[in-house]
Each structure stands twice: as C-alpha cells, then as structure tokens.
Amino acid sequence: MRIGSGYDVHRLVEGRDLVLGGVRIPHPKGLLGHSDADVVVHAVMDALLGAMGLGDIGKHFPDTDPAYEGASSLRLLAKVAELMESQGFMLGNLDATIIAQAPKLLPHMDSMRTNIAAAMDVDRNRINLKATTEEGLGFTGRQEGISAQAVCLIERKELEEKTSSQ
Numbered sequence: 001m002r003i004g005s006g007y008d009v010h011r012l013v014e015g016r017d018l019v020l021g022g023v024r025i026p027h028p029k030g031l032l033g034h035s036d037a038d039v040v041v042h043a044v045m046d047a048l049l050g051a052m053g054l055g056d057i058g059k060h061f062p063d064t065d066p067a068y069e070g071a072s073s074l075r076l077l078a079k080v081a082e083l084m085e086s087q088g089f090m091l092g093n094l095d096a097t098i099i100a101q102a103p104k105l106l107p108h109m110d111s112m113r114t115n116i117a118a119a120m121d122v123d124r125n126r127i128n129l130k131a132t133t134e135e136g137l138g139f140t141g142r143q144e145g146i147s148a149q150a151v152c153l154i155e156r157k158e159l160e161e162k163t164s165s166q
C-alpha cells in the first residue's frame with residue numbers, strides 16, 4: 001500500500017468560471033489557471049502521482065503546453081487514472097478538502113464526487129470530499145483564492161486480488 005498527498009491553490013478572478021470537481025458553480029468569480037483551474041482535481045492528481053512516485057501534474061501536464069490551455073482537469077485526471085492502471089495500481093481511497101470561504105459547496109459535493117469517481121472509473125465509495133471555510137482568515141478567508149488538499153492510498157492490483165480471493 002502506498003500513500004500520497006496533494007495541495008494546490010488558484011487565485012479567484014472576475015471573468016472566469018468557477019469549476020470544482022468538474023462542476024460549474026455559480027459565483028461572481030472563478031479560478032485563474034492555464035487549464036480550467038479545478039483546484040480540487042489538481043490536488044487529487046498530485047496525491048495520486050505522489051503515491052506512485054511519479055512527480056506532479058506540472059511534470060505530466062506542463063502549463064507551457066498549449067494542449068492544456070482551458071483543459072478540463074477531469075480529462076487530465078482520467079489520464080492519471082490510466083497511468084495508475086498501466087503501473088498496476090488501483091485506488092484504495094481518497095479524501096480531499098476544499099478550503100473556500102464562499103460559495104457554499106455542500107449542495108455540489110455529490111456531483112463532484114460522482115464526476116471524480118467517473119473520471120477514475122472507480123466506485124464512489126472510494127472517494128470522499130469535504131469543504132471548509134477559513135473563518136475569514138488568510139487569503140482563502142479574504143476570498144482571494146481557493147485551495148485544496150488531498151490524500152490517497154493506492155494498492156498493487158495483484159495484492160488486492162489475492163486478498164479478496166482468500
């Protein structure tokens with residue numbers, strides 16, 4: 001079994017859509033980035049790549065590559081899931097926290113969870129998402145940006161198959 005952690009931040013600006021977990025959320029500002037800047041999906045990808053010992057998203061999807069301009073981060077997550085498959089790993093579970101003073105994310109959590117599970121082709125019960133405000137403190141509290149953290153466990157597929165057949 002291997003553990004990975006991920007962290008990402010994007011700045012909130014006017015004139016951009018707010019996309020979190022692949023859900024377009026109504027808000028006066030959106031996150032700035034080369035891709036759709038889906039900060040929670042970025043943290044999830046970094047956790048998975050970290051667990052595999054394969055670096056980070058900047059290494060796999062450089063922000064200098066026009067191919068990723070405006071890219072759906074869920075599509076990049078699907079590529080990371082393919083990489084996991086090719087390396088012989090499966091997801092144990094993953095848990096992520098979105099740190100956002102606003103908007104209220106609870107009503108969108110279920111859709112985000114469904115999207116992440118679908119992009120990875122795993123059961124929803126392996127994914128947990130949470131949100132917290134920063135009680136008005138710091139850059140997230142001032143609504144200058146949104147950050148996200150993720151941790152995951154992955155396991156070698158043959159090990160899982162052996163255990164489940166015992």
Ligand SMILES: Nc1ccn([C@@H]2O[C@H](COP(=O)(O)O)[C@@H](O)[C@H]2O)c(=O)n1
Nearest residue numbers: 100101102103104105106131132133134
């Ligand atoms: N952007 C957010 C932040 C929080 N939530 C939900 O509210 C609960 C309480 O948050 P606190 O920061 O006051 O502890 C939290 O557990 C989330 O369920 C949210 O929906 N959207």
Ligand SMILES: C[C@@]1(CO)OP(=O)(O)OP(=O)(O)OC[C@H]1O
Nearest residue numbers: 033034035037057058061063068
């Ligand atoms: C996703 C990528 C690639 O488009 O760009 P951004 O959306 O800017 O995101 P960031 O977390 O700053 O860097 C990772 C990049 O690989």
